[in-house]
Each structure stands twice: as C-alpha cells, then as structure tokens.
Amino acid sequence: MTGLILCLGTLALALLVWEDRNVKQYRRSFKHVIYVNGIRGKSTVTRLIDAGLRNGGWRVFCKTTGTDPMTIGVDNIQRPLIRRGRANIKEQIKIMRQAAQENAEILVIECMAVDPALQAVSQHRMVCSDIGVITNVRLDHTAEMGPTLDDICDSLSNTIPKGGILYTADTQFFSRIQANAAAIGCRVELAQPTPDLPQIDFPENLALALGVCLELGVPRATALAGMLQYQPDPYALSAFRLSGGAIFINALSANDPQSSRLIYERLQTKTKFSHRKLILLINNRPDRGYRTRHMILLARSLMPTELWLIGASQFASERAFLRALPHAAVKKFHQVSDLPLDQLGEDTMVFAAGNIAGPGRALIERVREEGRPDVL
Incomplete structure (x- = not known):
C-alpha cells in the first residue's frame, strides 16, 4: 500500500511538472x-x-x-x-x-x-x-x-x-x-x-x-x-418592443445594484421613458441568495409600480420586497410563459435584472420571439 501511494504521488508530481512546462x-x-x-x-x-x-x-x-x-x-x-x-x-x-x-x-x-x-x-x-x-x-x-x-x-x-x-x-x-x-x-x-x-x-x-x-x-x-464591428455577447444589454407596445430592457447580466441603476439612469436620459409605468422584473438564482438584498437596494432606488419575481426563492423574496416596498405590487410567476408580456401597452416599461441563469434565458428567448429589437 505504501508503495502504491508513493507511486501515485510521484505520478501526480510528474503531471504537475509537465503541465507547468506546457503552460510556460x-x-x-x-x-x-x-x-x-x-x-x-x-x-x-x-x-x-x-x-x-x-x-x-x-x-x-x-x-x-x-x-x-x-x-x-x-x-x-x-x-x-x-x-x-x-x-x-x-x-x-x-x-x-x-x-x-x-x-x-x-x-x-x-x-x-x-x-x-x-x-x-x-x-x-x-x-x-x-x-x-x-x-x-x-x-x-x-x-x-x-x-x-x-x-x-x-x-x-x-x-x-x-x-x-x-x-x-x-x-x-x-x-x-x-x-x-x-x-x-x-x-x-x-x-x-x-x-x-x-x-x-x-x-x-x-x-x-x-x-x-x-x-x-x-x-x-x-x-x-x-x-464598431465587434461581436457582442449573445445576452448583453438589449432592448425590445413588445407586441403591445411596451419596452423591455434586458439588463439581466448586470447583477449588482450599482450597475443596474447606472443602466437605468443612462437609458432614462437617452430615451426619455420616465413617463412610462415601470415594472421591475427580477430573476433569482438559487445559489445567489445575497443578491436578493442587492436587488432590494435596486428596487428602492428605482421605485417601480410593480415588481415581478421569477426564478428561485420566490416566497422569501416576496416577503422581503413587500417589507421594503409596501407601495409596489409584488407578483410571482413560476413559469416564463405565465408572464403577461403581450398585455402590456405603450405606457409600460419592463426592466429585467438579477441574473440571466435559469429562467432568464427562457425569458429572453421568449422576448426575442414575441418582440422586435429596439435601439437603445
């Protein structure tokens, strides 16, 4: 047994040396x-x-x-x-x-x-x-x-x-x-x-x-x-016009409140959409529980009329958001297909944040199918 352990140790060391040489x-x-x-x-x-x-x-x-x-x-x-x-x-x-x-x-x-x-x-x-x-x-x-x-x-x-x-x-x-x-x-x-x-x-x-x-x-x-000819990330920041006229902003890759807030402020200045009703859509990851606290900071700064939750930990998130934003209507959706995107009119903007993982991808695929790209 001792000989086998020594042999394996020697082999592992040799592999490390070989790998280090290749890297260099x-x-x-x-x-x-x-x-x-x-x-x-x-x-x-x-x-x-x-x-x-x-x-x-x-x-x-x-x-x-x-x-x-x-x-x-x-x-x-x-x-x-x-x-x-x-x-x-x-x-x-x-x-x-x-x-x-x-x-x-x-x-x-x-x-x-x-x-x-x-x-x-x-x-x-x-x-x-x-x-x-x-x-x-x-x-x-x-x-x-x-x-x-x-x-x-x-x-x-x-x-x-x-x-x-x-x-x-x-x-x-x-x-x-x-x-x-x-x-x-x-x-x-x-x-x-x-x-x-x-x-x-x-x-x-x-x-x-x-x-x-x-x-x-x-x-x-x-x-x-x-x-000017660069190839952007497939899920980078983007905007879509939904079938009913609402604007959908995909900011799911901006996971922290500061970045999300900066995106919102710059788009607000550039596109003048402050007159629209704001729906903040948040996708939660099961392994990123701390981001719920971060998204509460974002919600407090944006003050949305409605807050839509998809992804993990919806019940815990709902309680936290209701305490933080008693004025906002908080709604949970278990499936991306349940989101009433086609019912939103020109007076509405959906700002999606939190994370692209899990249902985030399905959400963007649905928006791409049902909406059309808009210029940021």
Whole structure:
C-alpha cells in the first residue's frame, strides 16, 4: 500500500511538472497576454479589445466567459466553448494551448475565477499576463470576495500583472488599485471616457479597450473602426418592443445594484421613458441568495409600480420586497410563459435584472420571439 501511494504521488508530481512546462511554453509563444477582470463589463471589454487589436493587424485569439463561454479564433469566427462538467480554471490552460496552436500573437482572455486565491493562481501560475484590466469594483460576489467594496477591490487585484501594465476605469478605487499594483511593480493607467467616443457601448468600456489598443500601437481611428464591428455577447444589454407596445430592457447580466441603476439612469436620459409605468422584473438564482438584498437596494432606488419575481426563492423574496416596498405590487410567476408580456401597452416599461441563469434565458428567448429589437 505504501508503495502504491508513493507511486501515485510521484505520478501526480510528474503531471504537475509537465503541465507547468506546457503552460510556460504556451505563454512564450504570445507577444502579449491581456487578462480582463472586474465586476461588470468584462466580456464586453474583452471583445472590444479583440476587435480593436484585430483591426490593427494583430493575430488575436479571444476567450470570454460571459453568459456562455465563447472563443473568437484568429480567423475571427466565434465558437461556443463546450464544457464537460462544472467550470474549472484549468480551462484557461486549454485556451492557451488552442491560441498557441493558431499562432496567435495576442491572447485576450476574461478572468473566470471569483475566489481570490483562484484569481491569483490563474494570473501568476497560468496566463501570466503582461497587460491587465480591472473594469470596475462593484458590490457583487460578496460570498467569495468579501462583504465590502475594499475587500472586492483587493480580491480583483490578485490578477494585477507583476511588472506589467494595468488599465482600469474605476475612478473611485483607482488609488487603492494603484497601491496594490505598486507593491508588485505594475504601472496603472486610468482610462477616462472622452465626449467624442462613438456610442457603441458604455463609454468606460470603450475607453478601457481603446487604452489597451493604443498601448499596443494601434492608431485610435483604426481601433475604434474595429470596435464598431465587434461581436457582442449573445445576452448583453438589449432592448425590445413588445407586441403591445411596451419596452423591455434586458439588463439581466448586470447583477449588482450599482450597475443596474447606472443602466437605468443612462437609458432614462437617452430615451426619455420616465413617463412610462415601470415594472421591475427580477430573476433569482438559487445559489445567489445575497443578491436578493442587492436587488432590494435596486428596487428602492428605482421605485417601480410593480415588481415581478421569477426564478428561485420566490416566497422569501416576496416577503422581503413587500417589507421594503409596501407601495409596489409584488407578483410571482413560476413559469416564463405565465408572464403577461403581450398585455402590456405603450405606457409600460419592463426592466429585467438579477441574473440571466435559469429562467432568464427562457425569458429572453421568449422576448426575442414575441418582440422586435429596439435601439437603445
């Protein structure tokens, strides 16, 4: 028995050494690795960077986690990433191998780890990026990253590249990020939007992507022209006109109250829909109980006329929302097909938030079938 244990231990060690050697070999094949982290906007920023660099003549391989994991090969074709079992950060090694096989010069890859220790391992033992991105620091993933924004900032800082360059658009936490980066010899750049940026996406996301492209020598006009053609995440922020005339806003991928509120405020300013009756539709995940508290914060700030609940923990959520918003009508729906979307008229807007998982996907598929895309 002792001999068997020793043999297995030796084999495991050999596999680790072999894997480490391969990872280093893959990394040496790239001129640059760009690792995108943050609470909101990671997938979009990853895709925008990919599009800008690609238009600048670089051979780019891109991988996003997003709602569904996707790759964009050197051939600029988007492909779904098929997982066998649960997500595992070792997936990043597979992506590095695939990018190396396609002779990519630059790998642009979204961080898939939430746990602080796994974030550190993914950066310093796997992808070893020389350019990092922290999109923003928002109140989410508190169970893994910690209960405060400072905790979350420090957790995200685990992917800062040692001796590299980091871009962020978070003005509130810039000083803390800069201090964390200085400890490992990393230069930090604050990407700030300018009024002349095209309205492709949120200006902060565009400014981040543009900053990275400029860092790698792509002219501004060339990078922006590429970003105009970028491939958005299939479930990214979108708007639809329902059959009865109501507006439906898909903000299900914005899971934290600050991001959801910013989306609502910017759309309100841009589209002038403040005269419409607001229905806040919230989809709950069974493994994200803390987000109910976050969505209560959102509901209090938006003050909807009605609040519709789908997904998990509806009875507990209903009690919590009734206590927080006694003026609002709270309604539960067990099936997406039960939602009376076709009965909503032009005086109504549905703002969907919370999470895309579970019935969220079915909801968006139904809205796509019954409604038509609207311009945000």
